[in-house]
Amino acid sequence: RPEVYDTAAIQKLDTAHYMHPFTDHKALGEKGARVMVRGEGIYLWDSQGKKVLDGMSGLWCVNVGYGRTSISEAVYKQMETLPFYNSFFNTTNIPAVELAAKLVKISPPQFNHVYFTGSGSEGNDTNLRMVRRYWDVLGYKERHTIISRHNAYHGSTVAGASLGGMDGMHAQGGLPIPGIVHIGQPNYLESGRGMTEDEFGIEAASWLEKKILEVGADKVAAFIGEPIQGAGGVVIPPATYWPEIQRICDKYGILLIADEVICGFGRLGKWFASELFGIKPDLITFAKGVTSGYVPLGGVLVGDRVANVLIEKGGEFNHGFTYSGHPVACAAALENIRIIEDEKLVERVGSETGPYLKKRFAELADHPLVGYADSCGFVAGLNLVRVKGATVHENVPFDEELAVGMVCRGYMFGNGMIMRAVGDRMIIAPPLVMTCAQIDEMIALIRHCLDLTYADVQQRGWL
Numbered sequence: 001r002p003e004v005y006d007t008a009a010i011q012k013l014d015t016a017h018y019m020h021p022f023t024d025h026k027a028l029g030e031k032g033a034r035v036m037v038r039g040e041g042i043y044l045w046d047s048q049g050k051k052v053l054d055g056m057s058g059l060w061c062v063n064v065g066y067g068r069t070s071i072s073e074a075v076y077k078q079m080e081t082l083p084f085y086n087s088f089f090n091t092t093n094i095p096a097v098e099l100a101a102k103l104v105k106i107s108p109p110q111f112n113h114v115y116f117t118g119s120g121s122e123g124n125d126t127n128l129r130m131v132r133r134y135w136d137v138l139g140y141k142e143r144h145t146i147i148s149r150h151n152a153y154h155g156s157t158v159a160g161a162s163l164g165g166m167d168g169m170h171a172q173g174g175l176p177i178p179g180i181v182h183i184g185q186p187n188y189l190e191s192g193r194g195m196t197e198d199e200f201g202i203e204a205a206s207w208l209e210k211k212i213l214e215v216g217a218d219k220v221a222a223f224i225g226e227p228i229q230g231a232g233g234v235v236i237p238p239a240t241y242w243p244e245i246q247r248i249c250d251k252y253g254i255l256l257i258a259d260e261v262i263c264g265f266g267r268l269g270k271w272f273a274s275e276l277f278g279i280k281p282d283l284i285t286f287a288k289g290v291t292s293g294y295v296p297l298g299g300v301l302v303g304d305r306v307a308n309v310l311i312e313k314g315g316e317f318n319h320g321f322t323y324s325g326h327p328v329a330c331a332a333a334l335e336n337i338r339i340i341e342d343e344k345l346v347e348r349v350g351s352e353t354g355p356y357l358k359k360r361f362a363e364l365a366d367h368p369l370v371g372y373a374d375s376c377g378f379v380a381g382l383n384l385v386r387v388k389g390a391t392v393h394e395n396v397p398f399d400e401e402l403a404v405g406m407v408c409r410g411y412m413f414g415n416g417m418i419m420r421a422v423g424d425r426m427i428i429a430p431p432l433v434m435t436c437a438q439i440d441e442m443i444a445l446i447r448h449c450l451d452l453t454y455a456d457v458q459q460r461g462w463l
């Protein structure tokens with residue numbers, strides 16, 4: 001491809017024909033989209049030759065970094081032999097079988113079966129149908145309700161968006177669908193005032209038991225949660241939260257679904273975050289990091305408790321997708337996982353680069369704009385505040401409509417760094433291949449952009 005691109009022409013066509021996800025199309029049309037053309041390692045280039053450090057791994061997914069020719073070679077080879085075949089009608093294909101076996105090997109011991117989909121949303125739609133089918137087969141026809149959390153993100157299909165707790169999504173399309181209810185999120189900053197983190201973790205988990213008793217335990221099928229909420233702004237729960245959630249699920253016999261679309265495949269320093277948080281989920285949703293985003297793939301790790309009932313007593317499970325077990329996507333995933341293993345990326349994030357990122361990122365809390373900074377493995381977030389208080393609960397936020405997070409994001413993008421703004425919370429989820437030296441480079445870039453943002457809001461009189 002030419003190094004020089006006619007950006008204006010591409011933007012014109014883009015605005016004329018391409019409706020982007022989660023986008024105000026008209027507003028975007030007025031300024032034109034940034035055209036990304038190449039990736040290498042942790043960097044991206046746009047059509048105007050600008051290089052940018054991809055602090056978000058694309059969309060939380062490019063765990064092995066860009067430019068992995070061994071993945072494109074594996075995809076090319078598979079394309080050349082069997083570019084597609086389905087797994088309906090008693091057929092299968094080798095990459096899907098090998099990937100299922102591989103996922104069983106690297107996942108916690110209760111998982112011996114895998115269900116493939118094309119995305120994380122489809123994975124959560126599969127979860128909803130699976131857990132309801134499980135209880136039906138066992139004769140508990142009433143156990144159909146799934147409990148989730150406010151501000152959770154579980155996808156954008158009707159079930160995925162309903163399982164999610166994003167009000168803006170529910171408002172478009174009459175969601176949530178019946179049988180899905182939400183409890184508060186374990187956000188210490190937001191709701192933990194007057195409690196220690198550990199006390200708040202127990203309190204937040206108790207909201208699940210309250211909801212179960214409100215709905216009626218005999219009507220609850222499952223609880224779903226992200227170990228760490230990603231799109232909701234990197235909400236890292238207190239250490240006491242998940243073990244208490246597990247205890248409550250066990251007490252009422254409720255299935256536990258861990259949505260690890262972001263947290264899986266090494267991002268938190270374990271193959272799966274459930275191991276880190278001391279929970280034993282019955283189902284794990286995965287996508288993103290399974291192929292590092294090179295080819296769309298998602299699915300569900302199906303624990304023995306559910307698999308055995310569906311397999312031994314369920315007969316035909318009437319669910320599935322054209323691209324379930326897609327051979328090319330599975331071939332990409334197999335090579336992606338081989339790279340993660342070969343380069344020991346999970347161990348590196350767990351014992352070297354994750355702790356280093358934690359240390360360096362925490363230093364940003366000394367910046368006058370930063371009221372709180374926290375991280376876990378390779379996800380991190382910091383809060384931009386107008387006034388820093390003596391404690392995190394005494395920080396004074398900016399007025400929401402000033403959208404200081406977007407001002408900061410603008411400086412980041414303009415200075416060669418991609419950092420996501422969720423309100424005034426700035427988050428990163430960098431590629432797992434990042435070295436300590438590159439972490440230093442990223443922190444320096446973030447600090448520089450915080451300085452620019454600070455000068456800007458000072459000049460506007462917003463402080």
Ligand SMILES: Cc1ncc(COP(=O)(O)O)c(CNc2cccc(C(=O)O)c2)c1O
Binds near residue numbers: 118153230231285298
């Ligand atoms: C935890 C979780 N579960 C399910 C999905 C849905 O996966 P698919 O997109 O492949 O259907 C996700 C996806 N996560 C996601 C998707 C789009 C935007 C953002 C953001 O942070 O703005 C995050 C996710 O983060």
